[in-house]
Amino acid sequence: MNMQSAYIYFVExxxxxQASLADVKEKLVRYREMxxxxxxxxxxxxxEAAFPYVIEERPEGKDSWFLLRGKDPKSYKTIIVGVxxxxxxxxxxxxxxxxxxxxxxHGDKGKANEFCRYxxxxxxxxxxxxxKRVQYFQPRKP
Numbered sequence: 001m002n003m004q005s006a007y008i009y010f011v012e013x014x015x016x017x018q019a020s021l022a023d024v025k026e027k028l029v030r031y032r033e034m035x036x037x038x039x040x041x042x043x044x045x046x047x048e049a050a051f052p053y054v055i056e057e058r059p060e061g062k063d064s065w066f067l068l069r070g071k072d073p074k075s076y077k078t079i080i081v082g083v084x085x086x087x088x089x090x091x092x093x094x095x096x097x098x099x100x101x102x103x104x105x106h107g108d109k110g111k112a113n114e115f116c117r118y119x120x121x122x123x124x125x126x127x128x129x130x131x132k133r134v135q136y137f138q139p140r141k142p
Contacts, residue, residue, distance in 0.1 A: 013138035018094035
């Protein structure tokens with residue numbers, strides 16, 4: 001299966017050293033609430049356009065990943081959101097992984113990039129995008 005992934009790494013200067021799946025879910029729910037309030041101010045259902053997914057948990061992904069299942073399968077199918085860590089230079093490096101399965105649409109990729117930037121900004125992390133570019137959201141020394 002050809003899956004594309006983007007990673008948000010927790011680095012020095014991040015708001016927390018690591019995030020649980022519940023933390024990530026909480027941030028996405030907050031994102032939805034913010035867009036809902038914006039929509040109320042604008043007078044339209046902006047939250048449905050900004051977050052066209054349902055958070056779906058599967059027993060096999062307990063505590064490691066969940067799915068964002070698209071409400072309109074023609075435009076949005078699936079985004080997989082997970083947390084993990086790996087060893088690097090004798091240190092554990094924690095990350096959030098946003099993955100797009102082969103069946104993902106262009107809409108999914110656009111939304112995944114949007115959610116990546118939002119989460120990286122919230123956690124002040126280092127974002128490694130699908131196209132291998134890196135964006136830094138942590139405070140950096142001059």
